Amino acid sequence: MFKKPKDVAFRCACGTVTGTLLGASPAVGNHLECFCKDCRAAEVFSGQPDTTSVAMFQTTPDRIKFDQGLDQLAVFSFGEKNILRWHATCCGSVIGNTLRNPKIAFSSIRTSVLVDTDAIGPVTTKAFLQQPGEKPRHKGMSRFVWGVLSRGIAARMTGRWKDTAFFDADTLAPVREVHVVPKAKRSEIGARLR
Numbered sequence: 001m002f003k004k005p006k007d008v009a010f011r012c013a014c015g016t017v018t019g020t021l022l023g024a025s026p027a028v029g030n031h032l033e034c035f036c037k038d039c040r041a042a043e044v045f046s047g048q049p050d051t052t053s054v055a056m057f058q059t060t061p062d063r064i065k066f067d068q069g070l071d072q073l074a075v076f077s078f079g080e081k082n083i084l085r086w087h088a089t090c091c092g093s094v095i096g097n098t099l100r101n102p103k104i105a106f107s108s109i110r111t112s113v114l115v116d117t118d119a120i121g122p123v124t125t126k127a128f129l130q131q132p133g134e135k136p137r138h139k140g141m142s143r144f145v146w147g148v149l150s151r152g153i154a155a156r157m158t159g160r161w162k163d164t165a166f167f168d169a170d171t172l173a174p175v176r177e178v179h180v181v182p183k184a185k186r187s188e189i190g191a192r193l194r
Contacts, residue, residue: 006119010109012093017069021057021109026121029059029145031111035136038078042085043190045181047077047092050193054094056108057120058148060100060155061164062187064109070165076179078186084174088164100174102167105155108150 003188005023012018032055039054066073072090077083077100096109111117125140155161167174 007116007129009115010095010113011115012072012088012091012095012113013090014071014091014093016090017066017072017093017095019064020024020066021059021114022063022065024059024063026124028063028151028170029057029120030144031055031057031117031120031123032126032127032144033123033194035130037190037193038082039080039104040193041186042076042087042094044189044192045089045185046085046094048094055059055111055113055123056096057105058144059109059167060105060151061102062105062155064096064107064165066165069169072177073118074097074178074179075135075166075174076181078181080180084166084178098164098166102164103156103161104173105152105161105164106118107164107166166176179194 004023005089006027008021008024010019010021021110025162033053033054034056040050043054044050058084069088072088073087075084077085084098084100087093089108093113096107097111100105125144126135127138129139130136
């Protein structure tokens with residue numbers, strides 16, 4: 001069933017960081033549930049409880065607009081080249097992810113910060129599903145890959161990749177200094193994941 005695009009408000013747990021996911025619908029993003037240890041570790045590093053998975057809506061950065069609390073936004077990464085994980089310093093809510101290169105228009109927003117998830121539709125991709133004694137597997141990955149590529153190319157061709165709250169338009173640097181989590185801390189968090 002086709003869902004009409006709808007603006008959806010988002011906010012961190014304490015309500016300090018707020019914003020809008022513009023024109024949300026399954027046509028402009030992918031509702032994904034990720035079971036990887038890095039996504040779970042990001043929650044723990046930010047002060048949230050460990051969960052078996054993390055749900056997110058993956059789209060382009062121009063669809064994520066902040067209304068207030070941008071000064072409470074911080075960013076960390078689990079390595080010098082790993083993805084950037086944005087969170088609210090006020091309460092530790094993980095807001096979403098971006099790639100390090102803003103020219104590749106990719107971002108995700110945690111569904112836990114969305115006020116209403118109806119507009120984004122059901123989960124269509126499951127990543128890093130764990131089975132005892134087997135390698136992690138994925139469901140719906142072809143749709144995910146096609147969506148990321150097609151949305152990224154369209155944003156690049158139209159110049160929408162420049163419309164991002166996460167990067168400085170002139171320098172292309174993240175708007176906050178990236179905190180690279182030390183290896184010892186990453187190992188400590190990894191050992192705590194159930």
